[in-house]
Amino acid sequence: MTDNSALKGGDGTDRPAAYGGEPVREEGMGYGGQSITEADKEAVVEALEGDYITRGPTVERFEERVSDLVGVDHAVAVTSGTAALHLCGRAAGFGSDDEVVTTPLTFASTAHAATYADATPVFADIDPQTRTLDPVAVREAITEDTAGLIPMHYAGHPPDVTAFLEIADEHDLTVIWDACHGFGGDHRGEPVGSRPDMAIFSFHPVKNVTTGEGGMVVTDDDRLAERVRRLRSFDMNYDPFGHEDEPWYQIIEGEGYNYNVTDFQAALGLSQLDRLYEFKRRRDEIIARYDEAFADIEGLRTPPNAPDSDPMYHLYAAEVREEFGCDRAEFVEAMHAENIYVQVHYVPLHFHPFFQDEFGYERGEFPVTEHVYEGLVSLPLYPAMDDGDVEDVVSAVRRLHAYHG
Ligand SMILES: Cc1ncc(COP(=O)(O)O)c(C=O)c1O
Structure with missing residues (x-):
């Protein structure tokens, strides 16, 4: 891993936590969670x-x-x-x-x-x-x-x-x-x-x-x-x-x-259910903010939109590609170091011992799934996130990209 900190303004404040900077937040945040009133x-x-x-x-x-x-x-x-x-x-x-x-x-x-x-x-x-x-x-x-x-x-x-x-x-x-x-x-x-x-x-x-x-x-x-x-x-x-x-x-x-x-x-x-549309509105707001904030980030593929539809998205599953500057594993570790517990959905079913042992599946059989999986990472998306939480995710991703860019 390259130490680019010297390029980032001297005091290292832009340095991701994984490379010696301060985490963007102290409190841990998962990729999803309930909202109970x-x-x-x-x-x-x-x-x-x-x-x-x-x-x-x-x-x-x-x-x-x-x-x-x-x-x-x-x-x-x-x-x-x-x-x-x-x-x-x-x-x-x-x-x-x-x-x-x-x-x-x-x-x-x-x-x-x-x-x-x-x-x-x-x-x-x-x-x-x-x-x-x-x-x-x-x-x-x-x-x-x-x-x-x-x-x-x-x-x-x-x-x-x-x-x-x-x-x-x-x-x-x-x-x-x-x-x-x-x-x-x-x-x-x-x-x-x-x-x-x-x-x-x-x-x-x-x-x-x-x-x-x-x-x-x-x-x-x-x-x-x-x-x-x-x-x-x-x-x-x-x-x-x-x-x-x-x-x-x-x-x-x-x-x-x-x-x-x-x-x-x-x-x-x-x-x-009384708050279903409130939940949906908040999820949509967070998605719109991420889409906007990541639009110019090379190598981070934001999730697709469904044409003529109004889905209620459960995950913000982005894809980290080579041009981002680090691979998905390093991305996940770096986000965890920022106290943002991103997750990956999913390890493909044909990678699991159960499906291999019982049904004879092997790695390599579903190349599109495997290529997509290599980049997948679910960023936090849940209605209880406040604007500060959302900006923490944006900052963490942006500083990581800048560091590797
Ligand atoms: C696509 C999909 N199918 C099925 C399930 C199983 O649902 P549950 O956890 O309620 O058993 C899940 C839950 O994680 C899921 O994501």
């Missing part, structure tokens, strides 16, 4: 004082609010985005003879919609512009065993919805939209998650709204919704035919789960 806390306490602290009427109200917002007939609340993917894979009927095509640039849970059902996850490469699945690569990955398709909204950027619905139609595939990053956004005039067959969201604390842990399946399909509801709660038929005179009689019709959420989590979710 007094109103959120009051809503949770009120729910705790109610009759139900497991799944009850507040969960139903939360589901109704989400289904209205997404413009679909059904929303089923579950304990996490991972659980939502699990139930979608089961409801889709994936099995051991099936292949399900998805992106390697995602969190493992996306592929678990296939693996939990003993199906094979088949990765297809991404579009380098949007960082979402490439429809051409998806077509190449389809075989006679393909049963499903799971496009993911990377950082909140919608995938090519029209192309994937066309492919699904041609090959009779079930589509599960992993919209964990995209809740609250619009794509070409339609709410994210509103297209067939099913979409899922996560309400983990770093996501667009939170319930602590939590997730949701949304769909217009009555049969799939009923299947997901049943599986969420033990695959139990609470009102079986032929037992009308035995009010206690409930029957297990298959192998279900306990993915029930609590009324107090749903109360937090409802309260958070």
Whole structure:
């Protein structure tokens, strides 16, 4: 590493912390985080004082609010985005003879919609512009065993919805939209998650709204919704035919789960939804400031914008390229030294031992994903950031670039 401090005005004040300067901030800042108000806390306490602290009427109200917002007939609340993917894979009927095509640039849970059902996850490469699945690569990955398709909204950027619905139609595939990053956004005039067959969201604390842990399946399909509801709660038929005179009689019709959420989590979710557009506005402001501040920085690719759409972006995933002057690993370390805990989303799935050992994947198989991954770094983006926090990120990136420039 070169010591350019002599070029930077003598006293070293512009020197990044990693090379001997003072950190831009003393307090650590992560890449994401929740925003909890007094109103959120009051809503949770009120729910705790109610009759139900497991799944009850507040969960139903939360589901109704989400289904209205997404413009679909059904929303089923579950304990996490991972659980939502699990139930979608089961409801889709994936099995051991099936292949399900998805992106390697995602969190493992996306592929678990296939693996939990003993199906094979088949990765297809991404579009380098949007960082979402490439429809051409998806077509190449389809075989006679393909049963499903799971496009993911990377950082909140919608995938090519029209192309994937066309492919699904041609090959009779079930589509599960992993919209964990995209809740609250619009794509070409339609709410994210509103297209067939099913979409899922996560309400983990770093996501667009939170319930602590939590997730949701949304769909217009009555049969799939009923299947997901049943599986969420033990695959139990609470009102079986032929037992009308035995009010206690409930029957297990298959192998279900306990993915029930609590009324107090749903109360937090409802309260958070009151501020959804406030959250979105703040995220958009921060993104606009970063885009402007980094426009002239060679070698820092700012995230793409989705045409004719108004996504709610979960991540500000930039790409550090050679012209920046240092590689991504050095960039991450230098930002950490500034007390800004940037993160990388994601180590591609085919790099992980699980997917290599179980399905034979190897490094080198998805060159676009790998090239994008080499540069990826998620800068802090969350509504609770104040202007000072945002400027700290801008200063840290700019001083690092100046140092290496
Ligand atoms: C794209 C994607 N899918 C699925 C999940 C799983 O969601 P959860 O953490 O709610 O289980 C995540 C969460 O990190 C995610 O980012």
